[in-house]
Amino acid sequence: MPGYLTKQEDIAIPGAADLIIRSLLDRQQFSDPLGTAEALGISSAAWPLFGLLWPSGSQLAQRMATRPLNAGERVLEIGCGLALASMVCHRRGVDVTASDCHPLAAAFLLENLRLNGMLPLKYRTGQWGAASANTAADVQGRFDLIMGSDVLYERDARASLAQFLDRHATESAQIWIVDPDRGNRSAFSKQMAALRFEVAEERLDHPALADVPAYKGRLLVYQRTLTTV
Template sequence: MPGYLTKQESIPVPGVANLFIRSLLDKQQFSDPLGAAEQLGISSAAWPLFGLLWPSGAKLAARMASRPLRTGERILEIGCGLGLASLVCHRRGMDVTASDCHPLARQFLEENLRLNALAPMKYRTGQWGTDNPQGMGDVQGQFDLIIGSDVLYERDARATLAHFLDAHADQGAQIWIVDPNRGNRAAFHKQMAVHRFEVVEERLDCPALESAPAYKGRLLVYERPRTHALVEPT
């Protein structure tokens, strides 16, 4: 990997077999010789974040490992980074599309598919933090379930993420966001309410274990209330 160092680990996910994951060595890695990341607004400090494994991503992957298989369900992961949750879905036979705005996310995903002897999977460039409503990358269509972890890390005054989710959520879709209590949750709830999404929160707090540090966060499940047609009395 030119310009940066990587490592390879066997990552346990409760409920499924371990996954071999190649990631960046640490937060100090950076390589953007052509300025591709800079053009997307990704700073040198933020550049390595896509290529690291994060606790919230592990929580989301564990949830997808235990989710019942549903025939015909279409799943989109936003801000996938290394795509741990998408890899779990793909291995289980789910129809999943991974998406991220980082220019190297596809390359790392393809390498991790190879390491685990998995068939190719769908990947799209997905970007919502833009003033241009058409500048959402190449994610197309609508999905039954949209998942993401630690995507509320910045204030989003223009509600670009909520608009993105509304554009790609099918009728009756659910949206699962694992949030490590970043502080933008309340504002995001209001932005989603504009699109008629209601939310149910589930605490995911757990104490420190020998194999993992303590975690505090929540699973946010957004869904539009079902409407029932009125029947005129006869």
């Protein structure tokens, strides 16, 4: 892979079989020779973040490993990065679509599916912080469950993420966000409340155990309030 280095690891997901994941070697990797990422507003500092394994992503994958399956539901992962949660869902037979705005996310997903002997899963471009070209490659339609991890990493004064979720959630959808207490949770929940979404929070804190590092964060579950006539 020209311009950057990678590594390959066996990743344990409690409640599911291990996954073989190829990721970037570290946060120093960067390659954007054609300026594709820069044109999307992805800086050199932010460029490698999609290709690293993050604790909140593992937390979301673990929840997806044990979540009851609902027949016929459509699931969307936003800001998927290396898409651990989507891969866990896909292995369980869930109709899942992974999405991200990074130009290399799809290629890494395809390679990691190959490494695990899994068939390709649906991937779409999902970018809520900028105007979308609204092409066939973008996220389309509505979903019964939308999930994401560590997506509240910056202030979003225009409520771009909340509007994106509102646009792609069915009336009865749930939205699951794993957030490592980054500080933007309250503002985001107010934006969601303005769109009729109530939130329930669950702490996910646990101490360091054997080879598992300590984690502090929470699962945010949003669902629309029922309208009355």
